[in-house]
Amino acid sequence: xxxxxxxxxxxxxxxxxxxxxxxxxxxxxxxxxxxxxxxxxxxxxxxxxxxxxxxxxxxxxxxxxxxxxxxxxxxxxxxxxxxxxxxxxxxxxxxxxxxxxxxxxxxxxxxxxxxxxxxxxxxxxxxxxxxxxxxxxxxxxxxxxxxxxxxxxxxxxxxxxxxxxxxxxxxxxxxxxxxxxxxxxxxxxxxxxxxxxxxxxxxxxxxxxxxxxxxxxxxxxxxxxxxxxxxxxxxxxxxxxxxxxxxxxxxxxxxxxxxxxxxxxxxxxxxxxxxxxxxxxxxxxxxxxxxxxxxxxxxxxxxxxxxxxxxxxxxxxxxxxxxxxxxxxxxxxxxxxxxxxxxxxxxxxxxxxxxxxx
Amino acid sequence: xxxxxxxxxxxxxxxxxxxxxxxxxxxxxxxxxxxxxxxxxxxxxxxxxxxxxxxxxxxxxxxxxxxxxxxxxxxxxxxxxxxxxxxxxxxxxxxxxxxxxxxxxxxxxxxxxxxxxxxxxxxxxxxxxxxxxxxxxxxxxxxxxxxxxxxxxxxxxxxxxxxxxxxxxxxxxxxxxxxxxxxxxxxxxxxxxxxxxxxxxxxxxxxxxxxxxxxxxxxxxxxxxxxxxxxxxxxxxxxxxxxxxxxxxxxxxxxxxxxxxxxxxxxxxxxxxx
Numbered sequence: 001x002x003x004x005x006x007x008x009x010x011x012x013x014x015x016x017x018x019x020x021x022x023x024x025x026x027x028x029x030x031x032x033x034x035x036x037x038x039x040x041x042x043x044x045x046x047x048x049x050x051x052x053x054x055x056x057x058x059x060x061x062x063x064x065x066x067x068x069x070x071x072x073x074x075x076x077x078x079x080x081x082x083x084x085x086x087x088x089x090x091x092x093x094x095x096x097x098x099x100x101x102x103x104x105x106x107x108x109x110x111x112x113x114x115x116x117x118x119x120x121x122x123x124x125x126x127x128x129x130x131x132x133x134x135x136x137x138x139x140x141x142x143x144x145x146x147x148x149x150x151x152x153x154x155x156x157x158x159x160x161x162x163x164x165x166x167x168x169x170x171x172x173x174x175x176x177x178x179x180x181x182x183x184x185x186x187x188x189x190x191x192x193x194x195x196x197x198x199x200x201x202x203x204x205x206x207x208x209x210x211x212x213x214x215x216x217x218x219x220x221x222x223x224x225x226x227x228x229x230x231x232x233x234x235x236x237x238x239x240x241x242x243x244x245x246x247x248x249x250x251x252x253x254x255x256x257x258x259x260x261x262x263x264x265x266x267x268x269x270x271x272x273x274x275x276x277x278x279x280x281x282x283x284x285x286x287x288x289x290x291x292x293x294x295x296x297x298x299x300x301x302x303x304x305x306x307x308x309x310x311x312x313x314x315x316x317x318x319x320x321x322x323x324x325x326x327x328x329x330x331x332x333x334x335x336x337x338x339x340x341x342x343x344x345x346x347x348x349x350x351x352x353x354x355x356x357x358x
Numbered sequence: 359x360x361x362x363x364x365x366x367x368x369x370x371x372x373x374x375x376x377x378x379x380x381x382x383x384x385x386x387x388x389x390x391x392x393x394x395x396x397x398x399x400x401x402x403x404x405x406x407x408x409x410x411x412x413x414x415x416x417x418x419x420x421x422x423x424x425x426x427x428x429x430x431x432x433x434x435x436x437x438x439x440x441x442x443x444x445x446x447x448x449x450x451x452x453x454x455x456x457x458x459x460x461x462x463x464x465x466x467x468x469x470x471x472x473x474x475x476x477x478x479x480x481x482x483x484x485x486x487x488x489x490x491x492x493x494x495x496x497x498x499x500x501x502x503x504x505x506x507x508x509x510x511x512x513x514x515x516x517x518x519x520x521x522x523x524x525x526x527x528x529x530x531x532x533x534x535x536x537x538x539x540x541x542x543x544x545x546x547x548x549x550x551x552x553x554x555x556x557x558x559x560x561x562x563x564x565x566x567x568x569x570x571x572x573x574x575x576x577x578x579x580x581x582x583x584x585x586x587x588x589x590x591x592x593x594x595x596x597x598x599x600x601x602x603x604x605x606x607x608x609x610x611x612x613x614x615x616x617x618x619x620x621x622x623x624x625x626x627x628x629x630x631x632x
């Protein structure tokens with residue numbers, strides 16, 4: 001790897017200059033503070049100086065004429081960042097989850113699996129969270145798949161205005177879960193009698209009084225079921241787009257051939273297209289499920305941290321940052337990670353294998 | 359022929375019904391926003407404005423959110439630019455300069471995109487405090503760039519994988535190095551992918567809530583945190599809230615309206631190979 005080395009004096013001078021510059025900057029910043037526009041950016045400055053120093057090392061590496069080494073060296077900052085901020089921090093969280101840390105001062109006294117035990121035994125709130133997440137996940141995935149597939153098939157009928165409809169169905173993806181939660185909170189207003197409003201008011205106009213509902217304020221456990229509506233509103237268009245991509249990748253020749261053989265439109269969908277969409281369904285399920293296991297902002301905006309609509313993401317937030325119960329908060333975070341990892345890791349591994357075969 | 363027409367009418371009816379479902383919230387926000395204050399009443403939520411068009415609600419919503427809209431803007435712009443540059447370099451190296459284990463490294467990076475951020479939140483807060491960046495926008499930008507590495511690398515890598523190696527080989531014969539090939543061949547070809555990534559990162563950071571609420575203090579709240587706070591307060595009239603929600607969502611809605619093609623490509627990239 002390092003066999004070939006060509007000394008280039010200008011490049012060496014450049015390398016020494018950059019490394020010196022980086023060192024001097026780091027030295028200065030360790031003595032004083034860097035303030036730009038009233039913001040203390042000392043640590044950003046040190047990071048930038050570190051990168052200047054590192055580019056000096058890169059200049060030396062280029063002289064080895066090994067592209068593999070240079071490629072790895074250029075990737076190194078990103079790899080290092082991910083190693084620290086993803087894998088390092090996950091390990092750190094796991095360590096906190098195994099400690100007794102409660103209160104503002106770190107306390108790493110070993111507690112074994114006590115935090116996890118406390119969550120699953122004698123903690124009604126966490127059990128509500130599990131039930132809510134389960135209900136949400138099932139309803140949300142089912143709704144998105146059915147509506148997404150239905151819309152994709154509808155838009156496959158070569159109707160005029162296909163692009164406009166597609167645009168309408170997809171736009172909710174561009175706005176935040178917070179905005180969605182705020183608007184739907186008003187649409188699903190549970191007020192009754194004189195103050196009736198939102199969708200309930202439309203039902204009243206239409207004489208559909210039996211449909212008037214308390215929505216997400218319905219007593220436990222069914223209130224959670226209504227939080228699925230805004231989530232489906234936001235993500236069914238995305239599911240539709242996944243299916244549309246899948247349908248488009250099925251060759252027209254295949255459909256034509258089936259038609260020539262006398263298959264009806266319905267049979268073409270039933271026996272050709274739907275079976276070929278199975279991989280799309282699988283990836284849609286994985287993406288939607290990993291989102292619903294993490295669901296957080298939508299429920300915050302919709303439910304205002306009501307316990308009946310609690311989910312692990314919210315519980316982690318409040319117990320850690322409002323209750324200063326770091327050990328328990330870390331345990332919830334680790335459990336969330338495990339649930340997502342079980343789902344996503346096989347998917348990523350399979351994705352990697354199929355690439356290695358190419 | 360007649361049967362076909364009938365079917366088409368049914369299909370359109372279904373499509374229009376769904377369109378109403380998707381557009382209902384937008385309709386409500388716009389409608390409420392343009393009503394005069396005297397006309398805003400929960401009972402007439404759905405009625406059209408009767409006394410002309412008004413913009414008072416938008417003005418008062420804007421007054422409430424102006425500092426936060428500004429915070430979001432100064433966070434999102436450097437974040438989108440820097441993370442797209444980083445993603446472009448990573449994507450180029452991981453697609454065109456594969457080494458043993460590069461696919462494994464890529465997969466390990468990709469995992470960072472799926473993790474629930476609650477699982478790294480406590481160390482993150484402690485670390486950002488240690489760096490002295492807690493409470494302010496630079497810290498939030500830094501965090502968004504780091505956790506944006508997986509998706510930006512993914513989008514660029516897929517894009518560069520689609521560019522044939524012939525053009526790079528031609529460049530090599532002319533004596534270009536690894537960085538020269540990037541600088542003179544790949545980078546100039548990357549404009550569409552930069553559009554996708556910048557738009558994606560812009561939208562993501564604009565809409566993000568968890569990092570924002572944990573890592574910034576009230577003076578530096580981005581718009582999502584402020585909006586959530588506004589919605590929870592009893593002092594704000596709901597018509598102002600509706601106008602404020604529309605204002606908060608407007609930048610990403612406009613991006614979708616005018617640059618939707620690029621946004622959807624970013625959206626689909628997140629689904630890996632599909």
